[in-house]
């Protein structure tokens with residue numbers, strides 16, 4: 001039975017890598033945010049604005065426990081998932097965990113390219129966004145680093161880069 005969790009900052013490539021890794025290994029793929037959105041019939045943004053972050057974190061934890069029962073699956077988590085409750089320790093007991101590490105410049109580019117969909121960075125100007133990413137990364141890194149493996153996910157901009165990063169993931173997992 002294989003269960004792989006991908007963790008890391010917003011826009012570090014968890015969903016892109018997760019889908020492709022799952023496909024290469026013949027596993028199912030679950031994106032935690034999308035799963036929550038399907039369950040609540042609301043976007044993560046709307047959950048944040050209507051119920052608040054604290055409630056979102058409770059929902060996120062509960063749904064994390066639900067999807068962690070699935071077998072033969074790659075699960076991409078939200079950027080904050082490992083940083084609340086005992087979520088990171090829990091994921092480590094439930095399967096393999098990979099921290100996708102990406103530099104601030106690349107994260108900022110991807111966040112901008114994705115538009116306004118992320119509630120925590122909505123409306124931030126370029127400089128402000130980079131400072132925010134740097135500060136948040138410092139706070140969150142100690143949680144991400146508890147993952148069993150770390151993988152550089154700076155290069156996921158075209159299919160050959162994605163394929164290469166998928167191969168590295170398979171190698172570090174010894175699969």
Ligand code: S3P
Nearest residue numbers: 009010011033044078079080119
């Ligand atoms: C969050 C990251 C988002 C989403 C929510 C909160 C965070 O997921 O879970 O907006 O706290 O960093 P992505 O990492 O997929 O952007």
